[in-house]
Amino acid sequence: MTIRHTRRVFLSAATMMAAALAATACGSPQDTASGGGDAAPVKVGLVYSQSGPLASYGKQYIEGFKAGLDFATKGTGKVGDRKIELSEADDAGDPAKAVSAAKDLIGKGTKIIAGSTSSGVALQVAPIAAQNKVLFISGPAATDGVTGANKYTFRSGRQSWQDVVTAKSFIGDAAGKKVVVFAQDGAFGDANEAAVKAVIGGAGATVSSVRAPASATEFTPFASQIKAAKPDLLFVAWAGTTAGAMWQTLDQQGVLAATTVVTGLDIRASWPTFGAAGSKISFLSHYFDGASDTEAAKAAKAKIPGGTLDLFHPDGFAAAQMVVRAVQEGGDDVAKMVTALEGWEFEGVKGTMKIRAEDHALLQPMYQAKLTGSGTAFTATAQKTLTGDESAPPVAQMKG
Secondary structure (H helix, E strand, O other), X not given: OOEEEEEOOOOOHHHHHHHHHHHHHOOOHHHHHHOOOOOOOEEEEEEEOOOOOOHHHHHHHHHHHHHHHHHHOOOOOEEOOEEEEEEEEEOOOOHHHHHHHHHHHHHOOOOEEEEOOOHHHHHHHHHHHHHHOOEEEEOOOOOHHHOOOOOOEEEOOOOHHHHHHHHHOOOOOOOOOEEEEEEEOOHHHHHHHHHHHHHOHHHOOEEEEEEEOOOOOXXXXXXXXXXXXXXOEEEEEOOOOOHHHHHXXXXXXXXXXXOEEEEEOOOXXXXXXXXXXXXXXXXXXXXXXXXXXXHHHHHHHHHOOOOOOOOOHHHHHHHHXXXXXXXXXXXXXXXXXXXXXXXXXXXXXXXXXXXXOOOOOEEOOEEEEEEEEEOOEEEEEEEEEEXXXXXXXXXXXXXX
8 A cells, every 4th residue: 555645726816816806805714724824734535546446536536536636726736725645545446455555544634535536445444533533524435335335435437326227218218128137156247237227227127147256268158148138238247358249149140130238338448348239239338438418527627637537537526526625614523524515516527516415415417329330449329418407316314
């Protein structure tokens, strides 16, 4: 585990003059909270995957966060007269490392922790936040369990329920429809099957599954089972290096032509995995470059290396916006930070985002997408955008 400290301070003469005039006129929440003058910096701890299996997600998250901080502070890196001081810790996707890093940061006076690329990490850090009464803003971790975990825990990304609701939108009214989940054996497959049964099955569809061993390399028998079931919707949840062979087999065996096939659109680097099947699949999407044209999206593109947004850039960007909001309204008082975020509606990279007060779910747009292209050159386009209300999960009971 490594922790590095960086201070993001971007001051111009115009910004300093504007800040001085504003302070003379009416002050700011931070003037009251900190007593004015050369106030102590606001310590923010970012615990995320710099290494490990989700390092590519973590990279997008931190790029998005820094772009969002620049946007939310208008290039100053400050809230009022207080610098935002970032401490970054690598959890490598390991919950034990994440908990250790969070405790270390909290011990050094950090009252805001953000990050959590992995769902397993998020579920372990959330209780630490409640025990120590610090603000925790989870990142790309999609587990539904983060929503309603406790009053100190929020999220800056989507959750699994929103993914599956987006999949459901491809078949409209689910009543009487047949849905098959094709997934690998194991926890990942179990979670996806359970989510489809809860969301789409709960809306009246009959849900069954075809499961394959994680070690499987021959997929023709599974394709045959799927075709025999004649589903109205095939929901595919797959991870790992066999994905290319799996999609090729489903295409060759006519599955993609026989029914609506839906899966999640991962980061851009994974798109070539779909091969020729890519244009025949319906994708549910959290985000891809071009899915929105908001001011925040434009600002993010201007700051992200390469100028192309990807799946988890919006999560980092929104986290920074939430941090700035919390400090603006709460100063060093975590209870006031929590109150400031509950019910807050803001414009993020994706568009209108709203933090539901009852359970801290983040209501946000979700997308139906299609891929066009071949080889390594694919382009994603939005077919439909679901509003935050249309993709909203049911209200969860706050656990603490």
